[in-house]
Amino acid sequence: MQNKKWGIVGGGMMGMTIAHRLAQQGHDVTIFEAAPEVGGLASSWMMNDVEWDKFYHVILLSDFYTRGILRDIGVEHQLKWVETKTGFYMGGKLHSMSNSIEFLKFPTLNLIDKFRLGLTIIAASKIKDWRKLEKVPVTTWLKRWSGHNTYQKIWLPLLRAKLGDSYERTSAVFIWATIQRLYGARRSGLKKEMFGYVQGGYRTINNAFQKTLQSEGVSIKTKARVSEISSVNGVATIRLENEKFDFDEVVVTVPGMLAASLIPSLSEVEKKKLQNVEYLGVICVALLLNKPVSPYYITNITDTKFPFTGVIEMTALVDPAELKGNHLVYLPKYITADDPLFERDDIFIRDYFLKNFLEMYPAFNETDIRFAGVAKAKQVITVAAIDYSARLPKVKTSLPNIHIINTAHIKDGTLNVNETIRVAETKLNEILNP
Ligand SMILES: Cc1cc2nc3c(=O)[nH]c(=O)nc-3n(C[C@H](O)[C@H](O)[C@H](O)COP(=O)(O)OP(=O)(O)OC[C@H]3O[C@@H](n4cnc5c(N)ncnc54)[C@H](O)[C@@H]3O)c2cc1C
Structure with a gap:
């Protein structure tokens, strides 16, 4: 494809990766980001x-797409790798589930349940063709492999934690x-998985990415909320409140329903x-404390009475210094x-989560919270519904020079930066080499 003028809507990891790969190939690229900063x-x-x-963000040793970008922007050497532990909060108590011995000692599951749980994990890790799984509800599949007890005690709380009530679909x-x-x-030949952060x-990543893009000639417009995108006679136009910009090609990286509202001439x-495309949002309360809560990076909560569904202790991974x-x-x-809950104000949400946090960790009181x-965020994770990939909108739209690439295109992975970059690179390649 000859060098062209590209407009990218959204300056998250998706938009920045697309801009970076285009600029490397000599294209003239402008990013439009509504927020004051990229990221x-x-x-x-x-x-x-x-x-x-x-x-909260963690990088895995096997996140090769993310690590490729970190290398390109010159921060890979700032990665720190740590072996972390996982906990379970069950029946009012914290339990560790970080190795095979702890797994065997884990309460509330008998040996057969544990055997079936292990078998479920092995079965899933061996499956290569995910497409068949798209026809089976996750609840059916897990009950079939793990049995009723393990499903109720382990999988159901975990599904609810990650998917809210959407787990049913x-x-x-x-x-x-x-x-x-x-x-x-293990699949990629590494001996064990480790968690990392820059x-x-x-x-650090966003600043370095922005600098790299600018050095490649990418123009980054922040506080630039796009209000409309159109295409007439081969010219794609991006409109902000008081300005408009013309391009040969436009890539929109925002969530599906937002993309639909920005491009009125789509069919x-x-x-x-x-x-x-159904999205889940997230409400996430962050606490700075004067002492650690536990040794676990993730504590899964199986008791349904708490408003939050997990506790992520970032400083079990990141050095508190x-x-x-x-x-x-x-x-x-x-x-x-x-x-x-999205309608409630921040003070209500903060107090509601805090009250429950203090109940869960009685060694803490208000004075420990700094x-x-x-x-x-309202549109974060797409719900991988039955036959999801068949119902997914295409990258190519009916307007020849307007393309939509967003995290909804992660059809065989979970939402994370590595998958986001993988989608950005593979879908961009499809546009450039049809
Ligand atoms: C709670 C949580 C935990 C996570 N944990 C991890 C983790 O541990 N590890 C990991 O790898 N990933 C994690 N992720 C996922 C990771 O954050 C995402 O995969 C990634 O940030 C998605 O990037 P994106 O560019 O596709 O989307 P976004 O980051 O949503 O970018 C879209 C951009 O478009 C902009 N925009 C929207 N409307 C307009 C408009 N009209 N005009 C201009 N700009 C607009 C937005 O401001 C935004 O910057 C987590 C995410 C969440 C929410």
């Missing part, structure tokens, strides 16, 4: 005087992809397809965009 879901915020990711691809990610290291968190069928000696904990809850903040 999107992977951007950072201030918690008192500490800057770290707004939502989700196919077995979801659990397959989750297990594949955790076993990714020193300084995603702030009704295309708009419906985009609007029908990175955060001025503070301990950082995230309390996430995944819900649909129409959940009434910061509590609420982060929200």
Whole structure:
């Protein structure tokens, strides 16, 4: 393809990766990002005087796409790798489930249940063709492999934690992809999986990515909310409130329903397809504490009485010295965009989550909490419903020079930066080499 003028809508990891690959091939690229800074879901915020990711982010040793970008932008050497532990909060108690011995000692499951749980994980890790799993509800698949007891005690709380009530509509691809990610290291020949982060968190990554893009000649417009995208006689136009820009090609990276509203001349069928992709949102309370909560990076919660469905202790992975000696904990809850909790103000949400956090960890009281903040995003994860890939909107639209590439195109993986970059690179390749 000859060198062209490209406009990219969205300056998250997807938009930046697409811009980077286009610029490397000599194209003239402009990114439009509504927020004051690039990074999107992977951007950072201030918690008192500490800057770290707004939502928790971890990098896996087997995240080769992410590591490729980190190399390109010159921060791969700042990666720190740590072996982390996993906990379960069950029946009012914390249990470790970080190795085979702890697995065997794990309460509430008998030996047969444990054997079946292990078998389920092995079965999922061996499956190569995920397409067959798209026809099977995740609940059916897990009950079949693990049995009733393990399903009720382990899988159901985990499904609810990650998918809210949407688990009922989700196919077995979801659990397959989750297990594949955790076993990714072994598949790719690495001995074990490790969790990592870049020193300084995603702030370091976003700053370095922005600098690299600028050095490649990419123009990055922040505080640039796109209001309309159109295409007439081979010219694609991006409109902001008071300005317009013409391009040969435009790539839109925002969620489906938003893309549909930005491009009025899409056909009704295309708009419906985009609007029908179901997303889950997240409400995530971040706490800075004066001491650690547990040794676990993730604590899965199987008790349904808590509003949050997991506890992510970032400083079980990240050196607290990175955060001025503070301990950082995230309390996430995944819900649909129409959940009434999204209507409540931040003070209500903060107090509601805090009250439950203090109940869960009685060794803590209000004086141990140095910061509590609420982060929200309404369209985060697409629900991998039955026959998801067949119903997915195409990258190519009926407007020849307008393309939509977003995380809805992750059809055989979980939502993470590695999959986001993989989709960005493979879909862009399809546009450039039809
Ligand atoms: C709670 C949580 C935990 C996560 N944990 C991990 C993890 O541990 N590891 C991992 O690898 N990944 C993790 N992720 C996933 C990761 O954040 C995403 O995969 C990635 O950030 C998606 O990037 P994106 O560019 O596709 O989307 P986004 O980041 O959503 O980017 C879209 C961009 O478009 C902009 N935009 C929207 N509308 C307009 C408009 N009209 N005009 C201009 N710009 C617009 C937005 O501001 C945004 O910057 C997590 C995400 C969440 C929410």
